[in-house]
Amino acid sequence: MSQTTLLTREPVVNKNRAITANRIIAHGPNIGAVAEALAGQAEVWPTHHPVFVSLGRLVPTPDLMAWSIPDNVAIEIPAQTLAHPQTQALMANLRDAGVGMCLTWYQPGVALPAGYDWRFVLIDARRVPTPSGSPGLSLAWGLPDIGGFRDAVGAGYDGASGWFFLHGNPPAKALTPGHAQIVRLLNLVRNNGEIRDIEAVLKQDVALSYKLLRYINSAGFGLMVEIQSFRHAVSILGYDALNKWLSLLLVTASRDPSAPALMQTAIARGRFMEEIGASYFDAGERDNLFITGAFSLLHTLLGTSMQALLEEMNLPANVSEALLYGQGEFAPFLRLAQSCENFDVKALNAAAGELHLPFERVNRALLVGLGFADSLNA
Structure with a gap:
């Protein structure tokens, strides 16, 4: 069967801009198609860093368990889906299988289910300038440039995900x-x-x-x-x-x-x-x-x-x-x-x-x- 899911990526960096993880975003029509596409890449799966897997705009469901999830993967769980029964079922399956999870699009005041460890929390820094109350290491997303990254770290973020480092660099000069x-x-x-x-x-x-x-x-x-x-x-x-x-x-x-x-x-x-x-x-x-x-x-x-x-x-x-x-x-x-x-x-x-x-x-x-x-x- 021809695959219907495309993958994109972005790096995750710490306060010092060192790469600490890679974020893979799966753009598919449903979770079953995403699981099939990810399973088809087992031979070339990157292993040097942790990998956060985003399911794009899909609601996470237990269909993802059809994929034999690599040890270095953490599945992203959007905060907006925490109350969804299918997402709750997937979270229980992931926890039982020892698969890590990353909470995404967190905002202060969101009710979090008990019994889950959120080591990393991805936050849209455009909406939440200060990550106070984050249940894990806070990663800013949506930063416009390097200046925005500096501001985010100054506001308390532990790192960032995205392509901000491609913008706002010093002006051109001669070769050293x-x-x-x-x-x-x-x-x-x-x-x-x-x-x-x-x-x-x-x-x-x-x-x-x-x-x-x-x-x-x-x-x-x-x-x-x-x-x-x-x-x-x-x-x-x-x-x-x-x-x-x-x-x-x-x-x-x-x-x-x-x-x-x-x-x-x-x-x-x-x-x-x-x-x-x-x-x-x-x-x-x-x-x-x-x-x-x-x-x-x-x-x-x-x-x-x-x-x-x-x-x-x-x-x-x-x-x-x-x-x-x-x-x-x-x-x-x-x-x-x-x-x-x-x-x-x-x-x-x-x-x-x-x-x-x-x-x-x-x-x-x-x-x-x-x-x-x-x-x-x-």
């Missing part, structure tokens, strides 16, 4: 010397530079060399042998594949407090696009799809303009066109990746339809990308 060095390295690799010249750049920064080898040897690459040096990496992988991993270094070079969530988002976009593009492009172009997604937030991560960044780098035209103008063969894949970060399921459906993709593939790519991004930052 450290970032410029990675760009130089990328250009050397893209132009098939001499290995000795590339190694000379790497030797100037031991931490950079270590991080590069750590990425290449990560589980996400799936190599059968451990790479011991850059020269070894070139002999095993070649320049094209290394370009992808050097791009990761640039994406993860920021030390901004919002960087963890931004980096996770950028890397997840890249891996998502690579996964989705597997049946459309050859291996080399899939690497460029990855770079397009990963670089889509580079201007925010590094605090400079996209135009200035691309002028420094020798990127293929299809990558630059997608990043600068939203055009070209990679642009629909980037739009799809971005649509997975939005509660607007109609936009996601349209983006998937543009590429004639079944929901199962979109959901799988979403979770593959998220799991990959989390594994690199574990």
